[in-house]
Amino acid sequence: MMNSVDSEKDEKKRRQEENNYFDESFDDDESFDDVEEFIARANDPAALAKERALFKQDERETTGTMSAEFGTDQSVEEPFEDVEEFLLKLEDKRESLNTSERNQNGDKQKKAVFPGAYRVSGVASRNDNTDDIELQRSYKDQEQFNKRQSPQDQEPVENKSSEEAIVAACVLSDPTEMISVGDLSSCSDSSGLDDSEEPKKRSKRKLIFFILLAIIVVIATGLGVGLSLRSGGGGDNDDEQLKNISPQQCEHAASEEISAVLKRCLCNEGLEDIQANHIIQYNTIKENFLESSILLDFDHNMISCELPNIALHWLAEDSAKGGWFIDGNLSDRYALALFFLSMTNYTNPYEWTSRKGWMTENSVCGWFGITCDENREVIQISVPENGLKGRIPAELSLLSRLEHVDLSANSVTGLIPTELGLLTAATSITFQNNEIMGSIPTEFGYMTLLQTLDLGYNALLSGSIPTAIGSCTSLQTVDLQLGSLSGTIPTELCHLNKLESLQLSYNNQLKGSIPSDIGVCTSLREISVEGCKIAGSIPTELGQLLDLEIIRLYRNHLTGSIPSIIFYLPQLQELYLGFNQLNGSIPQTVGLNKTQLQVLSLDQNFLSESIPTELGLLSNLVIINVNNNRLKGSIPSQLGLISSLEKIDVSKNVNMRGMIPEELAALSELKFFDFSKTAIEGTWP
Secondary structure, X not given: OHHHHHHHHHHHHHHHHHHHHHHHHOOOOOOOOOHHHHHHHHOOXXXXXXXXXXXXXXHHHHHHHHHHHHXXXXXXXXXXXXXXXXXXXXXXHHHHHXXXXXXXXXXOOOOOOOOOOOXXXXXXXXXXXXXXXXXXXXXXXXXXXXHHXXXXXXXXXXXXXXXXXXXXHHHHHOOOOOOOHHHHHXXXXXXXXXXXXXXXXXXXXXXXXXXXXXXXXXXXXXXOOOOOOOOOOOOOOHHHHXXXXXXXXXXXXXXXXXXXHHHHHHOOOOOOXXXXXXXXHHHHHHHHHHOOOOOOOOOOOOOOOOHHHHHHHHHHHHHHOOHHHHOOOHHHHHHHHHHHHHOOXXXXXXXXXXXXXXXXOOOHHHOOOEEEOOOOOEEEEEOXXXXXXXXXXXXXXXXXXXXXXXXXXXXXXXXXXXXXXXXXXXXXXXXOOOEEEEOXXXXXHHXXXXXXXXXXXXXXXXXXXXXXXXXXXXXXXXXXXXXXXXXXXXXXXXXXXXXXXXXXXXXXXXXXXXXXXXHHOOOOOEEEOOOOEEEEOOOHHHHHOOOOOEEEOOOOEEEEOOOHHHHHOOOOOEEEOXXXXXXXXXXXXXXXXXOOOOEEEOOOOEEOOOOOHHHHHOOOOOEEEOOOOOOEEOOOHHHHHOOOOOEEEOOOOOEEEEEOOHHHHHOOOOOEEEOOOXXXXXXXX
């Protein structure tokens, strides 16, 4: 009992000595109005070290006395705990001073250096309990720690003084890090951590920063940040053209008077200072006329120099002149404006051969190449060989009444927009002889009224022929020649009973065989599949196509014999079967088509036997080419009866022999006769 009483007395004495120490170190008369002075004092290493040493010495003496008296083995607390207790005392002193000053000065001194709700150097304020201190040490994720705090323990950083915000930022970034008042300047300079962290942490953060910077650059490059005057994915060198435009070209663009906004975008003048009345027109058109129906995906900023946005600006400029009021459909005017902007080389705006009326306040029905119906809606765009250069905008599909589009023999590039499948009124699509790339959209299958699909002479047109084209039951002409198409000929094409012309030549990756269903195309007049990799035999079903006039199967891998039924076709005029692997003899039925057949080209095969005398019955034959086969026998004298003959080539048939028939001398139109590398003798009559 005595020991307990003595222990309490000693404890009270020790606490009194500590209080006296703090009273001496921090006089009540000191003012904390000058925060900078306080921080400077606290940042003095010598003074701080002296105060801590005195405190430690006093504590050791007290602890030693207690150990000697009670025989306990109490060890001296770790320095970290000493600092904690030191700062706790400092906090008590600060709170008492602040309380008295707040009573005197109102709200003048509401903010202090060390907020009670935040932790500094791992020490909690009087408002925090001991468990929270331990939680803070164990949770390195400050966000997770904050979730464990009660709402009243958290105060927003913006409500603190600048010094408090710095300390809070430092502690929030890593609650286990020792942050002293002296670290405030370094913490402020680097947003809380950079200068006070270990070199390893700084290196790691720098690495993360540069990685993020690289990602941002890549994303910005991919999205085409900056000015771009191409819709639907942008042009190949559009940004470069705009940046390199010369002052003379800027003047030229201004003299064109197409659009003030376009000129400003071309010359990099920016759109930030657009006039108020123009902005009103722009927003009115966008919100009331376009956005709800045709521009659901229109996400361009008003100051953007993307083509769809420039077209909308032009419409706003045009509205001031009353231009769009005279057209039946505002979307038609917008679509054609965007079409013009997409098909113009901005370094030379005069490149269009003719652009009469385009981009003026006049009705679009008067623009060059545009035809409208009685309702003043666009039904035709016909600008072949007109110097167009650019990509087809997807917004062309807004021309809902469009029936004919002819962009042939220009410099149209890029992909065919899938949105063109929405042109359900279209009867003719002609994009031949351009620089179009990519595949044929399967969405073309929606154009059930389509009669002509001409995409020929686009060397970069690739992919397979969509089977969906078989849904275009009105198709009469399909021209896909001289491209890079692959795959096989879809049987669905053979079910188009209105199809008259099928041209797939020189797609050298097109393989497979000619579908036997070809006989269903009873309206077919021409089939051209030259220069491909078509194999197999010639289908006899071709003999069912009584309107067939031209068969071009030149340069493939066809095998087997020539079906004799082909020569029963009453309208057959041209038969090209050369450069294959056909064998057997030339059918004697060849003479049945007496008046129609003009070209018989069977060269570079494995044909044998002799040339049938029935050829002499073909009164309108112009060309006979059977060179480089395995034919034998002599040249039939009956050929002299064909007065229209201009070319005879029987060369490289080493087994042919005999004399040159004298009857050939009567062929007044004959211009070419080759019997080289044969055993034929004689001279030209």
